[in-house]
Amino acid sequence: MTRRRFVLARGRFWTGLLPWAWMLLFFALPFALIVKVSLSTPQLAIPPYVSPFVMEPGEMLPHFRPDFASYRRLHDELLALGTPGADLQYLSAWGGSLLLAALTTLLCLLIGYPFAYYIARSREAARNTLLMLVMLPFWTSFLLRVYAWMVLLDSSELGLINRLLLAAGVIDVPLQLLYNAGAVLVGMVYSYLPFMVLPLYANLVKLDQRLLEAAADLGARPWTTFLRVTLPLSRRGIVAGSMLVFIPAVGEFVIPDLLGGGNVLMIGRRIWDDFGPNQDWPMAAAVAVTMVLVLIAPIVLLHRHGRANGGDGEEGR
Known part of the structure; x- marks a missing residue:
């Protein structure tokens, strides 16, 4: 029995080690490099930066001499918020990104909830087909789908929508x-809608139907049952x-660049400008x-709110 527990504990350890190793390799280490770049000193014609780890002649270990100039620029913009004529290029991009991401999340929720509800209430034989239709856009390149929207929304007489109108x-x-x-906004809602539908479906398909039957037996109308149960x-x-939609939508770059034509400023475009034409890698890293x-x-x-409220099973009971 003790040997079996040891084998199970060892199996759980190695199984749990894989996602932690994945996060370390593909998130923690790249993020640490970005933090290092953000604390570096930009220099003209020496892209991308001068490292904050400096070693003087005769020294055994490098000294950490961070440059917080990029963070001070962001701080100064924040202090200048509300000042007439202030240059708020990063805060403006942040505001536009948050607004578009919030609208995208809201529209995805309003459109995706009925989709997910209908799929969850469909016959089992039809669910797989409906789910396949939701995931069908992923079979095509993301870039091609955005270009397709450019054809649909073309502002000339050649645009499909304009031609039909x-x-x-x-x-x-x-x-x-x-x-x-x-x-x-249209392109972002179209692109991120499946990320809203799939989690909602996974939740709604597990809903205990006996709760809905009990509400109906107690005289609750369908709309009341929906709102209260x-x-x-x-x-x-x-x-x-909402998290799966909002988080990537904030940093979206391709859709605003192609469908917005540079007229819609978002934080992803500001980061690209600093990493690219401006050659100000520390500032771009600080914003990231x-x-x-x-x-x-x-x-x-x-996450803490969800843990405090308990699991779905506890809520259902």
């Missing part, structure tokens, strides 16, 4: 559907789907580090 006599001149915030019990799916830290905070809070 002109043929139907709804409009007389083509609409400016491309290279604006609306086009970016189904919606609260699907909270975990809503939180999981700040973005990660800002996004980690709500994740930790939501």
Whole structure:
């Protein structure tokens, strides 16, 4: 018996070691390198940076001499918030990113919840087909799908949507559907909708039907049952789907660049500019580090909130 426990404990150790090794190799180490770059000193014509670890002649170990200039620039922008004429290029990009990410998450939730609810209530034979249709866009390159939206939203007479509206006599001149915030929002909702549907489906399909039957027996109407029973019990799916959509949407770069045409400024574009044309790697790294830290905070809070409320089984009971 003791040997069996030892084997089980050893198996759990090696099984748990794999995700930790994965996180260390593909998140912790790259993030540590980004932090190092953010504390470095940029120099003209010497890309990308001068390391904060400096070794003088005759020294055995390098000295850590961080340069917080990039973080001070972000701090100064924050202090200048609300000052007329202040240059808030990074905060403006942050604000635009958060607004578009929040709208994307909200629209994905409003569209994805009925999708997930319908799939979860469908016959078992039809669920696999419906789930395959949800995941079907992933069979095509992400970049190709964005280019397809450029064809659909083309602001000339060649654009499919404009062509249909002109043929139907709804409009007389083509609409400016491309290279604006609306086009970016449409592209982001389309791209991230499956990330909302799948967690919601996984939650709703496990919902105990006896709870809904009990509510109906007690005289609750379908809408009341949904608001008082189904919606609260699907909270975990809503939180999981919202995080899966909101977090990558904040740093989105491809969709704003192609569908926004440079007219929609988001934080991903600012980071790309500093890493690329501006050759200011420390500033780009500082913005990336700040973005990660800002996004980690709500994740930790939501995780603690979920643990405090207990599991789905406890909620269902």
